[in-house]
Amino acid sequence: xVVAMHKKTNNYINGKMLTIGQLAxxxxxxxxxxxxxxKIGILDYALRSKNGYRKYDSCSQRKLNFILKxxxxxxxxxxxxxxxxxxxxxxxxxxxxxxxxxxxxxxINEKMEELANIRETLQKTLVQCQNNKKSxxxxxxx
Numbered sequence: 001x002v003v004a005m006h007k008k009t010n011n012y013i014n015g016k017m018l019t020i021g022q023l024a025x026x027x028x029x030x031x032x033x034x035x036x037x038x039k040i041g042i043l044d045y046a047l048r049s050k051n052g053y054r055k056y057d058s059c060s061q062r063k064l065n066f067i068l069k070x071x072x073x074x075x076x077x078x079x080x081x082x083x084x085x086x087x088x089x090x091x092x093x094x095x096x097x098x099x100x101x102x103x104x105x106x107x108i109n110e111k112m113e114e115l116a117n118i119r120e121t122l123q124k125t126l127v128q129c130q131n132n133k134k135s136x137x138x139x140x141x142x
Contacts, residue, residue: 017055020046027064034064042067042081075104 024031037043043064046054056064063084070080083100090096125139132138 017047017057018061020054020056023056023061023064026061027068029068037064037067037077040077040081042077042084074108079104 018026020031020034024034027034034043038045044060046056046060049055066084067080070083071077075083079100083097086093086096086100129137129139
């Protein structure tokens with residue numbers, strides 16, 4: 001049995017701890033992904049049992065869940081690392097998180113504008129191709 005000490009509250013956790021395989025399966029990811037998140041520092045290194053297996057407590061499980069949700073809504077691993085740091089260091093968490101969300105929204109809006117321009121160009125090119133009665137495509141002229 002592994003007994004973990006929670007960093008923030010100094011409470012001992014004797015609850016159900018998961019191996020890396022169990023955690024990965026529960027989250028729908030591969031074990032290598034969990035190891036990668038540990039390696040780059042967005043997930044704390046797991047405790048080790050006597051036989052050397054990684055053991056993850058509920059805090060690690062919640063943090064991994066947060067990471068996956070943040071990735072799903074478009075945050076990069078670097079941005080997620082910054083958000084996690086805010087949760088541990090920031091005096092004004094809500095404001096700082098809002099700031100990160102606004103930055104992300106600005107990037108998304110820029111990307112959407114770029115994609116709209118690309119779509120418009122492709123639509124114009126398609127019309128030109130459809131109106132071209134020649135056997136050779138003018139679009140391929142370079």
